[in-house]
Every structure is written in structure tokens, then in C-alpha cells.
Amino acid sequence: MIRTFESPAEYVQGRHAIDQLGERVAPLADSALLIGDSDVLEIVGADAESNLEGHGVDTTIEEFGRESSQVEIDRITELAEDLGTEAVIGAGGGKALDTAKAVRENAGGAMVSMPTIASTDAPTSSLSVIYSEDGEFERYWFYDDHPDLVLADTAVIAGAPARFFRSGIADAMATWFEADAVHRASGDNFFGEGPTRAAHRLSKLCYELLREHGASAVEAVEAGIVTESVEAVTEANTLLSGLGFENGGIAAAHSVHNGLTQLEATHHATHGEKVNFGIVSQLVLEGRDDAFIEDVIDFSVELGLPVTLAELGVEDPSTADLDRVAEAALADGETIHNAFDVTADDVRDAMVAADDLGGKRL
Numbered sequence: 001m002i003r004t005f006e007s008p009a010e011y012v013q014g015r016h017a018i019d020q021l022g023e024r025v026a027p028l029a030d031s032a033l034l035i036g037d038s039d040v041l042e043i044v045g046a047d048a049e050s051n052l053e054g055h056g057v058d059t060t061i062e063e064f065g066r067e068s069s070q071v072e073i074d075r076i077t078e079l080a081e082d083l084g085t086e087a088v089i090g091a092g093g094g095k096a097l098d099t100a101k102a103v104r105e106n107a108g109g110a111m112v113s114m115p116t117i118a119s120t121d122a123p124t125s126s127l128s129v130i131y132s133e134d135g136e137f138e139r140y141w142f143y144d145d146h147p148d149l150v151l152a153d154t155a156v157i158a159g160a161p162a163r164f165f166r167s168g169i170a171d172a173m174a175t176w177f178e179a180d181a182v183h184r185a186s187g188d189n190f191f192g193e194g195p196t197r198a199a200h201r202l203s204k205l206c207y208e209l210l211r212e213h214g215a216s217a218v219e220a221v222e223a224g225i226v227t228e229s230v231e232a233v234t235e236a237n238t239l240l241s242g243l244g245f246e247n248g249g250i251a252a253a254h255s256v257h258n259g260l261t262q263l264e265a266t267h268h269a270t271h272g273e274k275v276n277f278g279i280v281s282q283l284v285l286e287g288r289d290d291a292f293i294e295d296v297i298d299f300s301v302e303l304g305l306p307v308t309l310a311e312l313g314v315e316d317p318s319t320a321d322l323d324r325v326a327e328a329a330l331a332d333g334e335t336i337h338n339a340f341d342v343t344a345d346d347v348r349d350a351m352v353a354a355d356d357l358g359g360k361r362l
């Protein structure tokens with residue numbers, strides 16, 4: 001079996017890491033197009049621009065329209081090509097970073113991820129998740145290249161609403177359960193090859209850090225302060241989860257997430273919040289014992305993560321709705337097939353059971 005492990009070229013994390021943006025981008029490019037939505041630009045736009053310009057990187061800023069859709073990718077690609085910029089910098093959450101990656105794929109040059117929230121493991125990966133303009137999951141888009149630089153400023157991340165940080169913990173917890181399921185089923189990683197032992201162990205370290213530091217890190221972010229717990233969890237959410245999911249492979253939790261996007265009512269829930277429900281659904285599919293599942297649910301509840309469909313916005317779902325979610329979770333190419341041989345009835349019933357178990361622990 002061929003095993004592969006790939007990663008971004010450089011990862012930088014810490015309080016005021018943004019002060020190093022210019023010196024780290026300058027060796028990669030003489031000009032940059034920085035994209036972020038209006039809220040993100042308000043927070044980091046001016047600092048990023050002056051730091052880049054201060055290191056001789058000619059910088060253009062463009063407001064991102066908030067959805068990683070083909071239409072938005074095409075619009076920004078045209079701008080990057082017209083400007084002839086040598087680097088695309090994505091600032092913000094997963095959607096801005098995924099859009100920046102797609103623009104780099106189209107326009108060439110270097111790609112820099114500057115996550116301003118630790119909400120997902122998108123910053124390090126070499127793929128984008130593409131949605132319709134209405135926010136429904138459409139497809140994954142895989143690239144040959146990883147980001148050239150990932151720069152995470154923990155002062156910015158700890159200053160953001162804690163909900164994003166909690167969501168990143170859920171996305172990162174899924175990394176362990178999914179990589180472990182793929183490992184046991186001899187499934188593939190995101191590169192279509194076997195996962196390395198390193199990927200499996202990094203995913204486990206990711207989960208351990210979350211269990212050890214998750215609660216205190218969430219409290220710190222609620223207070224807007226940076227502690228070593230915040231550093232540990234940011235690293236787990238961003239670096240370890242990113243390396244772990246891509247190199248270790250994902251499974252049912254993310255397929256349930258993708259299925260849930262079929263229901264309009266879930267669109268206000270974050271990626272991580274939907275993934276959290278997917279984790280418990282996956283554990284039910286695996287036939288884990290009651291105590292194990294209750295422990296994961298209790299940790300989620302302690303952190304304030306949703307464990308029921310109602311918390312995701314879906315009150316009293318009809319069987320037809322749940323069947324639609326289950327069928328979407330089992331669509332061709334879905335990652336659930338990496339580790340599970342199950343039917344739509346199995347997935348629907350696992351979601352009903354997860355919802356029921358979650359409701360009992362609230």
C-alpha cells in the first residue's frame with residue numbers, strides 16, 4: 001500500500017503573529033490580493049495591509065461576499081488575473097480561505113491562509129468546499145498545492161465570538177473519530193492513498209489536547225484573553241485537525257454534516273455545530289457503547305456544542321426530511337463510504353438515536 005502525508009509549507013501561530021505577515025509573504029510574492037468579508041477587514045484589513053506594504057508587498061484588498069460559491073470564486077479570480085497579483089491571501093473563516101484557495105488554483109501564484117477564527121480545519125488543507133449561492137453543499141474541489149503559509153494570530157482568534165472557537169473544537173474532535181474509523185476500515189485519506197501512522201497519531205493528539213484544554217480555552221476566549229490553553233486548542237483546531245483530516249481521511253460525521261445542509265433550517269448553524277451532531281451519529285453507527293457516547297455528549301454539552309437537531313434549528317423533523325438528509329449523506333463520493341457500509345435507513349436511525357441520546361443529557 002502507498003501511504004502519503006502532505007502539508008502546508010509553513011505554519012505560524014501566536015499572539016500578534018499578524019505582525020510577521022509582511023516578512024513571511026515577501027519571499028513568496030511582490031504583490032498580493034487580500035480577501036476578507038467586511039467584518040474581517042474591519043478587524044485585520046488595515047494592519048495586514050500596512051504590514052505587507054511595509055515589507056514591499058504591493059497589496060490590494062477586496063471584500064469577500066461571504067459564500068464560497070463558484071460565482072464568487074469566478075468574480076475574484078477575474079480581479080486577481082486583471083491585477084496580475086503573485087499571492088492570494090484569505091482572511092477570515094473557512095469560506096474566505098476556501099475561496100482564496102480556489103482563486104489561487106485559477107490564477108496561480110502563492111496562497112496564504114490567515115484564519116481570524118479557529119472555527120474549522122480549512123486553513124491548512126489543499127481543498128475547498130464549494131456551496132451554491134444559497135448555502136447548499138455542492139462539492140469538494142481538490143488541488144495539487146497546499147497553502148504556502150498559514151498564519152494564525154491568537155490575539156485576533158481569542159477576540160472573536162467564542163461560538164466560532166467552540167465550533168472549531170467540534171470540527172477537530174471529528175478529525176479523531178473519523179481518522180480512527182478510516183484507519184480501522186483501511187480506508188483512504190483525502191489524497192486517495194493509505195493514511196500514515198503519523199496522521200493517525202496527530203489526530204489522536206488533537207483529540208487529547210481538546211479534552212485536556214477545551215473547557216478552559218473556551219472560558220478564556222469568552223473573556224477575550226490568550227492563554228496556553230487557547231494556544232493548545234488553536235493548534236488542535238487549526239494545524240492538527242487540518243493535518244489529521246486530510247492525511248487521515250474523514251468518514252460519517254462530515255457526510256451527516258453535508259446531508260444536514262439540505263435542510264434550510266440548519267443554515268444558521270456553523271460547520272462545526274453540524275459536524276458535532278454528525279460525530280454522535282457516527283458513534284451510533286459504529287455501535288459504540290452507551291458510556292462512551294454519553295461521555296462525548298457530556299463534553300459537548302459542557303462546551304456548549306449542540307447535541308440535538310432542535311439546537312441546530314430543526315424542530316420536529318419529518319421522516320421525509322431525515323430521509324433526505326440520510327440520502328444526501330450517502331451520495332456518491334461521500335466520505336462515509338470510506339469507512340461504513342450502511343444504508344439510508346441506518347443513517348436516518350443513527351441520527352434519530354443521536355438526537356434522542358443528546359436530548360437526554362441536556
Ligand SMILES: NC(=O)c1ccc[n+]([C@@H]2O[C@H](COP(=O)([O-])OP(=O)(O)OC[C@H]3O[C@@H](n4cnc5c(N)ncnc54)[C@H](O)[C@@H]3O)[C@@H](O)[C@H]2O)c1
Pocket residue numbers: 037039040043066068092093094095096098116117119120121122123125126127128129156157159160161164167171270271272
Ligand atoms: N477546505 C477545508 O478543508 C474545510 C474544512 C472544514 C470546513 N470547511 C468549510 O469552512 C466553512 C465554514 O467556515 P466557518 O465556520 O469559519 O464559517 P465562515 O467562513 O462563514 O465564517 C463565519 C463568520 O466569522 C466571521 N469572523 C471571522 N473572523 C472573525 C473575527 N475575528 N471576529 C468576528 N467575526 C469573525 C466572519 O465574518 C463570518 O461571518 C464551510 O464552508 C465548510 O465547508 C472547509
Ligand SMILES: [Zn+2]
Pocket residue numbers: 120121171254271275
Ligand atoms: Zn470539517
